[in-house]
Amino acid sequence: MSFVPLILVWPLLGWLVNGLAGRRLSRTVSGLVACAAVGASFATAALALAAYVQASAAQAASAAEGASQTALSVIVPLFTWLGAGDLWVQASLQVDALSLTMALVVSGVGFLIHVYSIGYMAHDPNVSRYFAYLNLFIFAMLLLVMAGNLLVLFVGWELVGVCSYLLIGFWFARPAAAAAGRKAFVVNRIGDAAFLLGLFLLFTALGTLDISEIRHRVGELPDGLRLAAALLLFAGATGKSAQLPLHVWLPDAMEGPTPVSALIHAATMVTAGVFLVARLDTLFLSSPAALVVIATIGALTAFYAATVALRQHDLKRVLAYSTISQLGYMFVAMGAIAPAIGIFHLVTHAFFKALLFLSAGSVMHAMHDVIDVRRLGGLARTVRWTAAGFIIGGLALAGIPPFAGFFSKDLILEHAFALGMASGNYIPYALGLLTAFVTAVYITRAVALTFFGVPAEAGAHPHESPPVMLWPMALLAVLSVAGGALGAHAAGEPLLRFLAPLLGAVEVEGAAAPHPPAAILMGISVAVAFAGVLTGWIVHRNRRDPSLGAMGTLLEQRWYVDALYDRSIVAPGHATGRWMAGPVDLGVIDAAVNGVGRLFAALGAASRRLQTGYARQYALSVLIGAVLIVGYWILR
Amino acid sequence: MEWVIFVPAAVLAIAGGVGVIAARQPVHSAIALLVVLASLAVTYLLLAAQFIAVLQVIIYAGAIVVLFLFVIMLLHARSGEGPVEKLPRQRVAAVVFASLFLAALLAGSVAATRPLAPAPEGFGTAQHVGEALFVTYLLPFELASVILMVGIIAAVVVVKRGPPAGRGGR
Amino acid sequence: MLPVAAYLALSAVLFTMGVVGVLVRRNALIVFISIELMLNSVNLAFIAFARQHLGIDGQVIVFFVLVVAAVEVVVGLALIVEIFRSRSTVDIDDVDLLRG
Numbered sequence: 044m045s046f047v048p049l050i051l052v053w054p055l056l057g058w059l060v061n062g063l064a065g066r067r068l069s070r071t072v073s074g075l076v077a078c079a080a081v082g083a084s085f086a087t088a089a090l091a092l093a094a095y096v097q098a099s100a101a102q103a104a105s106a107a108e109g110a111s112q113t114a115l116s117v118i119v120p121l122f123t124w125l126g127a128g129d130l131w132v133q134a135s136l137q138v139d140a141l142s143l144t145m146a147l148v149v150s151g152v153g154f155l156i157h158v159y160s161i162g163y164m165a166h167d168p169n170v171s172r173y174f175a176y177l178n179l180f181i182f183a184m185l186l187l188v189m190a191g192n193l194l195v196l197f198v199g200w201e202l203v204g205v206c207s208y209l210l211i212g213f214w215f216a217r218p219a220a221a222a223a224g225r226k227a228f229v230v231n232r233i234g235d236a237a238f239l240l241g242l243f244l245l246f247t248a249l250g251t252l253d254i255s256e257i258r259h260r261v262g263e264l265p266d267g268l269r270l271a272a273a274l275l276l277f278a279g280a281t282g283k284s285a286q287l288p289l290h291v292w293l294p295d296a297m298e299g300p301t302p303v304s305a306l307i308h309a310a311t312m313v314t315a316g317v318f319l320v321a322r323l324d325t326l327f328l329s330s331p332a333a334l335v336v337i338a339t340i341g342a343l344t345a346f347y348a349a350t351v352a353l354r355q356h357d358l359k360r361v362l363a364y365s366t367i368s369q370l371g372y373m374f375v376a377m378g379a380i381a382p383a384i385g386i387f388h389l390v391t392h393a394f395f396k397a398l399l400f401l402s403a404g405s406v407m408h409a410m411h412d413v414i415d416v417r418r419l420g421g422l423a424r425t426v427r428w429t430a431a432g433f434i435i436g437g438l439a440l441a442g443i444p445p446f447a448g449f450f451s452k453d454l455i456l457e458h459a460f461a462l463g464m465a466s467g468n469y470i471p472y473a474l475g476l477l478t479a480f481v482t483a484v485y486i487t488r489a490v491a492l493t494f495f496g497v498p499a500e501a502g503a504h505p506h507e508s509p510p511v512m513l514w515p516m517a518l519l520a521v522l523s524v525a526g527g528a529l530g531a532h533a534a535g536e537p538l539l540r541f542l543a544p545l546l547g548a549v550e551v552e553g554a555a556a557p558h559p560p561a562a563i564l565m566g567i568s569v570a571v572a573f574a575g576v577l578t579g580w581i582v583h584r585n586r587r588d589p590s591l592g593a594m595g596t597l598l599e600q601r602w603y604v605d606a607l608y609d610r611s612i613v614a615p616g617h618a619t620g621r622w623m624a625g626p627v628d629l630g631v632i633d634a635a636v637n638g639v640g641r642l643f644a645a646l647g648a649a650s651r652r653l654q655t656g657y658a659r660q661y662a663l664s665v666l667i668g669a670v671l672i673v674g675y676w677i678l679r
Numbered sequence: 680m681e682w683v684i685f686v687p688a689a690v691l692a693i694a695g696g697v698g699v700i701a702a703r704q705p706v707h708s709a710i711a712l713l714v715v716l717a718s719l720a721v722t723y724l725l726l727a728a729q730f731i732a733v734l735q736v737i738i739y740a741g742a743i744v745v746l747f748l749f750v751i752m753l754l755h756a757r758s759g760e761g762p763v764e765k766l767p768r769q770r771v772a773a774v775v776f777a778s779l780f781l782a783a784l785l786a787g788s789v790a791a792t793r794p795l796a797p798a799p800e801g802f803g804t805a806q807h808v809g810e811a812l813f814v815t816y817l818l819p820f821e822l823a824s825v826i827l828m829v830g831i832i833a834a835v836v837v838v839k840r841g842p843p844a845g846r847g848g849r
Numbered sequence: 850m851l852p853v854a855a856y857l858a859l860s861a862v863l864f865t866m867g868v869v870g871v872l873v874r875r876n877a878l879i880v881f882i883s884i885e886l887m888l889n890s891v892n893l894a895f896i897a898f899a900r901q902h903l904g905i906d907g908q909v910i911v912f913f914v915l916v917v918a919a920v921e922v923v924v925g926l927a928l929i930v931e932i933f934r935s936r937s938t939v940d941i942d943d944v945d946l947l948r949g
Contacts, residue, residue, distance in 0.1 A: 656948025658941050659769060662871050666776050673783040681851045689859045696863050699886050700870035705878040712882050715863070719889055722856065726900040731908050735892075738915050743885070743922050750926045751878060754933050760875040765942045773872035781865040788857030795850045795901060803899075803908060811905045812912065823916040830920030834927035 044098075047091050047119045047138055050146060051185050053083040057178035065171025074161040077174035081157050081181050085150035092143050114139060114544035116255055118191050125194075129250055135191035137254060140545045144386060144538065145188035145318055149311050152393050153181045155515035156306040159401055162512035163302055163408060173213060173300070180206035184311050188318060193242055193252040196322070200238070200283065203312045204231050210307060211299040223295035230292040234282015241275030244268065254322060261326045273326055273333035277340075280316025284370045287344045291605055293367055297359040301404030304359060309366045309400050310393035317373040317389055321382040324546055328380055338378025338462065342474035345371030347602065349481040353488065354591065354598035358403050358414045361489050365440060366396055368478060372455050375471050379458040383542040387530040388451035390538065394526045395439035395448055398519035402433035405512055406493065409505040416492040420586050423494035425505040430494045432516040437490050439523040441483040442572040447526035452479065453568045454530060460564055476571055483575020488583045496586030681725055688725075692718035709747045716740050727798040730805040856897035863890035877929050877939040881922070888918050 057080025061073055068076070099115045116139040125132040136142075157177060164170050183206055187199030204227075212224030246252055248264055261269060280286070285293035296308045307313070320327050320337065327333055348367035355361045369392050376385030407414050409426045423430040439446035442453065456475050463469035507513075529538035582589065591598070600606060691714060698711025716739045723732035764770075801807055812820050863886060870883025892911045899907025933939055 654948050656945030657766060658944070659872055659875070660766060663769065663772060663776070666773075666780060666868060666872065670776055670779045670783065673780065673787070677783050677786050685851060685855065689855075692859065693862055693866075696866040696886055699882055700866055700874060700879070702879070705876055705882070708879045708882045712885060715886060715889060719893055722859070722893060723896055725851075726856065726896045728896045728899070728908050728911075731892075731896060731911050734912065734915060738919065739885075739889070743919060746922055746926060747878070747882065750930060753930065754878070754939060760940050764875075770873050773869055777865050777869045777872070780868065781861055784861035784864070785858055788861055789854050792852045792854050794852055796903070797850070798900065798903065802903065803905070807905055808908055808912070811909050815906075816909050819913065823913060826920055827916060830923045834923045837924070837927040837931050 044091065044094055044117050044119055044138055046087065047117075047136055047189075048121060050084050050087045050091065050150070050189070051136075051182055053080045053087065054178045054182040054185065056080060058175050058182060061171050061175035061178060065175055068171055070165070070170045071161075073171040073174050074157075074164075077178050078154065078157045078161065080178055081150055081154045084181065084185065085147070085154050088143065088146045088150050091138060092147065095138055095140075095143055116545070118255070120191075130246070132192060132194050132252060134195050135253075136189045137191035138189070140542045141318075141321055141386065142189045144390065144542065146185055148390055148393050149181065149184045149188060152310045152397050152519075153177075153184075153306055155518055156302045156310075156397060156401070159305075159404070159512050159515040160300075160302045162509045163404055164300065167300075169213075173210075176206055176209050176213070177303070177306070180210070180307060180312070184315075187315055191254055193245070193254060193257070196254070196319075197238070197242060200279075200315060201235065203307070203315065204228070204235070204283070207231075207296070207307050207312055210303040211296045213299055213303065217298070220298040223292075223298040227292040227296050230289050231282045234279045234289055237275045237282070238279025241272050241279060244272045244275060248272070257323065258325045261323075261329055266330070269326065270330045270332050273323075273330045274336065276319060276323065277316075277327070277333065277337055280319050280374075281340065282316075283319075284313050284316030284374070285367045286316070286340055286371060286374060287347060288604075290344065290348065290367050291608060294355075294360050294363040294601075297357070297363050301359065301400060301407060304363070305397045305400030305404070308363065309396040313366060313370060314373070314389045314393070317370065317377065317385055320374070320377045321386055321546060324382045327377065328382075334378045334380065335466075335468065336378075337374050338459070338468075338471045341371045341374025341376075341378055342459075342471040342478075343371070344368065345375065345478045346474045346481070347371075349478045349485065351598055351601050352485040353481065354595050356415050356417050358406065358416050358419075358489060358493060359400070361416075361485060362396070362399050362403060365399075365482070365486065366392075368482065369396065369440070372452060372475065372478070375459055375475055376455045378471065379455070379462040381455070381458040383539050383546045384451065384454045384458055384530075386542060386546070387538055388455055390529060391439070391447035391451045391523075391526045394519055395436045395446070395523040398432055398516060398523050399436035399440065401512070401516050401519065402429050402436060405429040405432070405508045405516065408508050408512070413500075416489060417588070418499045419493045420496045421494070421498040422505060426507045428507060428513050428516070432513075432520050433494065434490055435520045435523055437486040439526075440486050441576055442479055442568060443483075443576065444569060445524070445527060447523050447529075449569070449572070450527035450531050453565050456568055457561055457564050476567070479568060480571045480575040480578075483572050484579040484582070487576050487579025488588070491580060491583040492586050492588060496584075499586070685722065685725060688718045688721040692722075705751045706748065709744055709751060712747075713740055713744050716744070726803075728803040730803060730808045733805075853897050853901045857894060860890045860894040860897065863887075863893070875940045875942050877932070877941050880941060881925055881929070885918065885922070888914060 057077050060076050060080075061068070065073055095115070095117070098117070102115050116137060119136040119138060121134040121136065123132070124134040157174070160173070160177065164173055167173060180203060183199050183202030185199075187196055187203060190196035190199055208224045208228045211227050212220050214220045215224070242252065245257060248268055249257060249260055251257065251260075264272070282289045293308060293313065297304050299308070327337065345368045348364040348371065352361050352364035352368065355364060369388070373385040373388050373392070376382070376388060403414070405426065406419065406422065406429060409422070409429065410419065413419065435446070439448035442449045444450075456472060456479070459472040459475050460469075463472045528534040530536050589595075597603070695711045695714030695718060699708050699715065702708040702711055716735060720732045720735045720740075723729075723735060867883045867885075867887030867890060870886065871880050874880055874883065892914055895907040895911050895914070899905065929939060932944060936943065938944075
């Protein structure tokens with residue numbers, strides 16, 4: 044397993060090459076270097092997976108029959124990062140089922156999106172900077188998911204935040220992009236502060252930040268402390284994963300290039316919060332109150348974002364709210380004590396949401412950056428492949444069998460129902476089901492308005508994207524169709540079984556829930572999904588887009604959450620800033636400094652009269668001083 | 680016995696001092712300084728400092744005062760004081776504070792009334808001073824030569840008529 | 850034998866006269882000669898103390914004072930000559946450019 048660090052080294056090298064020498068490389072070489080780096084990373088991760096499976100089997104064989112199945116977790120130490128007193132941080136990588144799954148998703152989907160970017164960014168003058176950021180992001184994300192230590196994880200966590208900021212503001216000359224990058228950064232800071240506090244708390248209580256040690260020792264913590272740590276870390280996760288109330292940055296993040304939205308703001312980085320909960324599963328699963336919070340926030344976010352997506356006109360914003368909503372589902376899974384299911388949904392979501400975003404990018408490519416659904420229409424006839432990709436992604440998102448999204452979403456709803464049966468709290472299930480319906484409606488609306496009916500603008504001449512963009516979409520489409528097999532009961536649930544020893548090993552009180560009637564629940568989900576699609580189609584057929592009256596306005600204004608933040612936080616912040624810059628800075632601080640200056644100027648003006656220029660007078664003062672000193676010395 | 684030598688020497692030295700500060704012409708002042716130096720050389724002999732007494736005459740009287748005289752001759756014309764006293768109270772203040780200073784110094788020095796013990800044989804001879812200079816104070820002695828060198832160079836640089844401004848100037 | 854106080858008193862008187870000369874006279878040359886007077890009075894004090902304590906160090910210090918006095922005179926006179934050349938005066942009150 045000693046080759047595992049190479050997974051990180053490739054994108055780092057790519058970043059260095061593109062970042063340092065990018066200006067001298069041709070745009071083709073630049074893109075190839077970046078793709079090769081991520082591709083090598085994916086290949087190495089696949090090799091690591093093979094080695095891990097082999098080692099795992101060997102361990103299982105050597106273990107006695109019937110012995111408890113413990114998950115194999117290989118720690119690859121890199122170096123001692125910090126050693127000061129009680130703080131002893133070993134920079135290390137952790138190779139286990141979860142980190143390998145995440146690494147494969149990140150590098151795999153990342154690779155496809157890198158390839159797509161070659162076509163999408165073909166005419167951008169700063170393409171080497173773009174690929175440098177993208178490679179750095181892949182490195183950071185892999186560091187995050189493979190970290191063996193929470194502090195190392197935090198480094199990755201912050202680095203992906205930086206990359207996100209840099210890429211949202213990639214076209215920094217556009218004020219909207221610069222503002223969106225700033226907003227993402229500031230909102231994430233709030234979550235990160237809570238995350239850091241959680242780290243401090245864990246370190247104070249346990250004296251270690253090593254992930255596997257924390258996982259095994261959370262039982263030592265008193266309940267209240269465990270709850271506090273879990274909630275603080277979850278607050279960090281809400282920032283990164285754009286959950287209520289820190290979701291506001293993600294829709295604005297769509298100002299970045301579309302492949303970035305696909306990679307960072309849909310498939311990988313925003314799932315870091317979900318990953319964090321899974322990574323420290325024992326901590327979260329052993330605090331029932333925290334689970335309730337997580338499930339509730341997740342369900343509320345899922346419902347809220349799905350409703351908002353109903354009345355967004357920017358295709359990418361629809362997808363952004365859809366992402367927030369789907370992340371909510373993942374948290375519902377976490378809250379329903381089914382982290383493996385959450386990861387499953389994370390994986391399928393990465394496939395179909397990346398596909399949706401890449402298709403949306405292809406639409407922008409075809410329509411010369413027009414992305415407002417009110418100005419599109421009828422594209423299914425002109426850009427067929429793109430339309431096919433988007434529709435496949437949309438079906439997966441809507442949860443239509445046998446697309447990937449159906450399996451994971453259905454399992455989440457099943458566990459949410461089980462949670463309801465165990466605790467009497469059916470809210471997550473109800474909201475989840477409702478969201479499933481709304482999801483199907485809004486994605487059908489997006490499809491209907493974009494690809495069907497009569498084109499809104501006659502003059503446009505859409506053209507299909509080049510193969511370098513279509514092939515990654517094709518591969519993602521295949522994954523969106525077939526990805527469900529990873530967790531489908533009929534296919535033997537390979538992913539869930541792979542994760543089970545690690546994430547299923549936690550025995551929680553009340554976990555022995557009564558088994559829900561899976562078939563009935565599945566029937567309900569399917570029916571809801573089809574009903575949603577049908578409703579959406581009926582309402583929006585022929586590119587009709589009823590405004591839904593007052594409720595539509597509410598949704599268009601995003602339930603006035605953004606306005607509320609503007610009024611209650613941003614505006615007072617600006618006012619405080621102006622007050623600080625005006626009365627306080629000029630009137631108090633500058634005045635103090637100037638006052639000191641004037642004081643000494645006055646002193647100088649007074650004392651300059653002592654300098655007469657007559658040497659004899661100076662000599663006289665020396666004599667007077669000598670008299671005083673000698674006199675004192677004698678009279679003492 | 681020593682009074683006989685000391686008192687005239689001291690009176691002569693004080694008279695010379697008055698001459699130094701009261702002379703109208705610098706040349707008179709320099710001559711008066713010569714008197715002081717000679718008188719002090721006599722007191723040095725009384726204090727068993729034969730070598731220093733000889734140095735006093737050779738260096739001070741022979742070299743330094745002569746240097747003064749050279750410069751006085753060089754600046755002969757218009758080398759007096761200006762007609763206007765710009766600091767009218769300077770003279771009074773100087774006398775007052777100088778008196779206070781003198782009183783303080785005398786008050787300090789009269790305490791040492793103990794008669795001196797006889798000096799041992801060979802104290803203050805050239806050999807005695809030379810041994811101290813070349814053994815104990817060798818390094819300062821060498822440094823003194825450096826200081827002299829610096830002084831010579833400085834004097835040359837200060838007085839030299841440099842080339843017209845431009846080359847080497849700032 | 851005379852007490853050392855006699856020599857110290859003579860030294861103090863000569864020093865004070867030097868001080869008065871520096872403070873009162875305006876001719877730079879006389880000011881300089883007054884400074885020499887002060888140096889000599891200090892030399893006398895050193896030699897008197899050397900005699901009292903029967904230590905040769907006091908006399909050695911006088912030797913160094915002689916050296917420094919020589920250097921000081923050389924440099925100082927050079928300055929006076931230069932000032933006279935440029936301003937045609939040796940009145941130190943005329944050299945008062947460096948004032949506040």
